[in-house]
Amino acid sequence: xxxxxxIIFFCLFFAGALTRGAFPPLVADAPDSPLTLEVEDMTGRTxxxxxxxxxxxxxxxxxxxxxAVTGSDASILMIPPYMKREFKASGxxxxxxxxxxKPLSFLDNASIAPFSTEQSLWVxxxxxxxxxxxxxxxxxxxFPGLIRxxxxxxxxSRLFRVLGDAGGHSGxxxxxxxxxQEELDTFYSQLPEELEEKTLVILANTGFTLWNGSTNPHFxxxxxxxxxxxxxxxxxxxxxxxxxxxxxNIETLLQMDPEIIYxxxxxxxxxxxxxxxxxxxxxxxxxxxVKNRRVYHMPSGMARLEGPVEEPLLVMWLFQTLRPELAPHxxxxxxxxxxxxxxxxxxxSKEEIDAWLRLEENSLSHGYARFYAHEVQRP
Numbered sequence: 001x002x003x004x005x006x007i008i009f010f011c012l013f014f015a016g017a018l019t020r021g022a023f024p025p026l027v028a029d030a031p032d033s034p035l036t037l038e039v040e041d042m043t044g045r046t047x048x049x050x051x052x053x054x055x056x057x058x059x060x061x062x063x064x065x066x067x068a069v070t071g072s073d074a075s076i077l078m079i080p081p082y083m084k085r086e087f088k089a090s091g092x093x094x095x096x097x098x099x100x101x102k103p104l105s106f107l108d109n110a111s112i113a114p115f116s117t118e119q120s121l122w123v124x125x126x127x128x129x130x131x132x133x134x135x136x137x138x139x140x141x142x143f144p145g146l147i148r149x150x151x152x153x154x155x156x157s158r159l160f161r162v163l164g165d166a167g168g169h170s171g172x173x174x175x176x177x178x179x180x181q182e183e184l185d186t187f188y189s190q191l192p193e194e195l196e197e198k199t200l201v202i203l204a205n206t207g208f209t210l211w212n213g214s215t216n217p218h219f220x221x222x223x224x225x226x227x228x229x230x231x232x233x234x235x236x237x238x239x240x241x242x243x244x245x246x247x248x249n250i251e252t253l254l255q256m257d258p259e260i261i262y263x264x265x266x267x268x269x270x271x272x273x274x275x276x277x278x279x280x281x282x283x284x285x286x287x288x289x290v291k292n293r294r295v296y297h298m299p300s301g302m303a304r305l306e307g308p309v310e311e312p313l314l315v316m317w318l319f320q321t322l323r324p325e326l327a328p329h330x331x332x333x334x335x336x337x338x339x340x341x342x343x344x345x346x347x348x349s350k351e352e353i354d355a356w357l358r359l360e361e362n363s364l365s366h367g368y369a370r371f372y373a374h375e376v377q378r379p
Contacts, residue, residue: 036049038165041162053126054126059134061083061086062163063083064090065307068176069164069172070163077125084099084104089300090302095302105120127147129149149162154218156308160307160308161173179308180309187319195226198323200259201232201256202232202262206272210235225315231256257287259292261287261290262295265305294365295365296368299313313332320367359371
């Protein structure tokens, strides 16, 4: 029996609908919201927007999260110089090549974020995402699209909800966090019940400074689940505006004698300390972590390893470097490939996965051969 074109079209349409329901979109859908959006920002204020923003000004380092939600860089007006450097260093400029040509934003005296209200409004944004402490000047002129962002202690769930609501992508954000929970629940359920606690310290990558994580308690919750503790967590250090660190005291570090040293990748574009620097420092030769070759430069990912897609990758990487003696129960390279397809609809290459893992630098350290691509033969 010959089928009519109308019947064929209906069958194809119905099959496509079923497929789409079973496999959510790999990149953000077009906004699925009504014409007017209602957003509750991170300070509890309600903002009404006339639809998804076509011109967004980001006064906080959330561009990578914004892109993960929207799937497009079209609405981003400008970015600070440090953020542009980080885009290039992380590889995000390959996924979103237009970011390289975005104008540089105006800077305050600390070179952190756009500061002048007049200059910021001159670019005619529909919405401004601003740190709460910078928002007063925009409130003073009653800018209607001001969305205030507050520190979140490392837990990005509320930030993503705000970004999803503001862009009309709340459905995608709900799906991303459901996937996040499923990924972590599955991973944690497969961990051995009895694990010996591991002691570690984290060094800031711009020099020999200890990181106590006082601004990121969420990270220490992750360590606790993995039966690990940051020896510097309870130390009272000199506090800065955005972090809490202390000039490294070699005697104090030797007294801690951690099993593992991680180098924090936070300031991705300003990395000065490397794994080789630690191993070659004569003052550190007595450390257990150095003698056992247990120093690792943490990956940076495309979004600082934060949020619903990259945080599970961080958890998996941490566990495999904390426990190199245990056989991995996940293929991290495969998980990275899947995550980039989910987050950006991007097929990350083998070489890009190597860079994500800092494979060359970390190859100096114990157990890191497990992260080589399967087809690569190593001695």
